[in-house]
Amino acid sequence: MHSVCRYIKVGSGEFGDVLYGRLISTGQLIAIKALKKGKTDKYALIQEAFMFQLANETAYVPRYQGLAPIKLLGEKYLEWGLICEFVGEANIPQPYDFRLTLKAAQKEMCTIELALQWIFTCARIVHAVKEFHKMGMLINDIKADNILLKPLGNGYHPIFIDFGLASIGEGITLALEVTDSNRAKILKEYSHIAPEVLFGGETNVNSDIFSLGKALSLVSDAFPIAAFKAIVSRCTLWNVSERPSIDELLDGFQWVADSIVQR
Numbered sequence: 052m053h054s055v056c057r058y059i060k061v062g063s064g065e066f067g068d069v070l071y072g073r074l075i076s077t078g079q080l081i082a083i084k085a086l087k088k089g090k091t092d093k094y095a096l097i098q099e100a101f102m103f104q105l106a107n108e109t110a111y112v113p114r115y116q117g118l119a120p121i122k123l124l125g126e127k128y129l130e131w132g133l134i135c136e137f138v139g140e141a142n143i144p145q146p147y148d149f150r151l152t153l154k155a156a157q158k159e160m161c162t163i164e165l166a167l168q169w170i171f172t173c174a175r176i177v178h179a180v181k182e183f184h185k186m187g188m189l190i191n192d193i194k195a196d197n198i199l200l201k202p203l204g205n206g207y208h209p210i211f212i213d214f215g216l217a218s219i220g221e222g223i224t225l226a227l228e229v230t231d232s233n234r235a236k237i238l239k240e241y242s243h244i245a246p247e248v249l250f251g252g253e254t255n256v257n258s259d260i261f262s263l264g265k266a267l268s269l270v271s272d273a274f275p276i277a278a279f280k281a282i283v284s285r286c287t288l289w290n291v292s293e294r295p296s297i298d299e300l301l302d303g304f305q306w307v308a309d310s311i312v313q314r
Contacts, residue, residue: 061150062196066090066215070124071137080137082113082212085121085128093129095215100133102214105186111179112211113138138199138210151200151207153269166274167308172206173267173283174304179209180263181297183217184256191216191223191254193262194243195269222254246289257291264294279307 062069067086074081086096096118103115114136121132139150159165176198183190192213200207216223229237229250241249245261248254264286271283282303285295295303 066095068128069212071139081116082135082137083119083121083124084133084135085124086132087127088129091129093131096129096131096133099215099217102188102217102219103133103135105188105219106183106211106214106217108186109179109182111182111209112214135212138201138212151202152198153195153200153266155200156270156273159273161274163311163314166276166279167311168206169270169274170279170304170308170311172200172209173270174301174308175206176209176267177263177297177300177304179211180259181301183211184259184297187220189218189222189254189256190214190259190262191218192244193259193266195266198266218254222258224251224253225249245291247291256297257294260286260294260297260300263300276307276311278310279304282307 059072060068060070067084067090070083070085072081072083073079084099100115100118103112106112107115112135116134116136118131119134120130121128122130124132156169159169180190180193190211192215194213197211197213199210199212201210202208225244225248227237227241227249237249238246243262243265245252245254245258248258252258264283267283267286271280282295282300285293286300288294
């Protein structure tokens with residue numbers, strides 16, 4: 052059993068918070084997902100822990116370390132939290148300031164070299180989703196903020212950190228009631244979710260593609276390469292049949308990269 056001390060909140064959502072802390076026993080830096088009482092329950096915690104365990108078969112998640120009592124973090128949280136490997140630069144005073152996501156692409160200079168690095172990074176993210184899908188897992192809530200990036204060669208290696216809505220074997224429906232009066236608000240607030248899901252449909256591979264496209268658009272918008280932008284834009288088409296498959300995305304990114312190199 053792990054015990055946690057010295058924590059810093061680094062992220063907050065409707066259902067829980069993410070904190071960085073240290074294990075009392077070893078001093079090891081860890082990430083803690085603490086779910087809020089009244090917003091969710093222990094079954095949701097156990098479900099996400101199970102998804103993390105399954106996803107640990109890939110190289111695209113932080114190493115899952117189990118559940119730990121987190122009463123010291125406050126009464127607003129469930130008594131147990133999900134403990135994972137720390138992702139970031141661990142030898143600095145404030146490691147939580149060094150989280151990289153796809154938003155970093157928008158701060159880059161628009162050069163051929165950097166464009167290639169980010170296209171390779173996008174391909175790695177798509178490959179990660181392909182690995183999850185091969186396991187029968189749907190993420191159901193892919194967002195740019197939930198994909199951390201670790202420097203790796205010519206680009207970054209993606210680490211997916213949120214499996215709170217993930218499912219195995221079948222999709223899920225969201226508890227959203229869309230009416231004429233709240234339609235615009237829902238579409239804006241949940242813009243990363245495929246419209247067919249927002250309007251009551253079940254999540255599936257194609258809805259993950261839609262969310263993936265929303266995340267990757269942060270990169271395609273930063274580097275105005277027509278072919279790259281075109282294939283990413285296809286992911287977010289409302290017509291499900293017109294969205295590319297995972298393999299089409301990978302082939303498209305490779306084609307774009309090859310075209311740039313051959314110029």
